[in-house]
Amino acid sequence: PENKDKLTKILACHVIGAKAMGADVAAMAKADGGTHKVKTVGGCELSLKADGGKVTVTDENGNVANVTIADVEQSNGVIHVIDKVLLPKM
Incomplete structure (x- = not known):
C-alpha cells in the first residue's frame, strides 16, 4: 500500500494516449530525424527510435x-x- 502511488506512476508511464501501430511509430521517428518524443498518460516523456526495422x-x-x-x-x-x-524520474 505504501508504494501504490509509485506503482501507478510507473504503469501510467507505459501508456501513450494514441493508437499507433508499429508502422506509424517508424514513420513518426523517421519524420523527426530518427527519434520521436511522446508524452505518456503518466506525464513522462519517452523517446521512440526506429532503425533497421527495430524499434x-x-x-x-x-x-x-x-x-x-x-x-x-x-x-x-x-x-x-x-x-x-x-x-x-522520481
Missing part, C-alpha cells in the same frame, strides 16, 4: 527497451511488448 523506447533516465512484439490490437488500443520496465 526501441528510451525513458527519462536513459533506460532503453526493445519492442519485442508489436501491434497487439486490443479492444481499448494497441499493445507493443517491450523487454524492460521503463521508469519515470
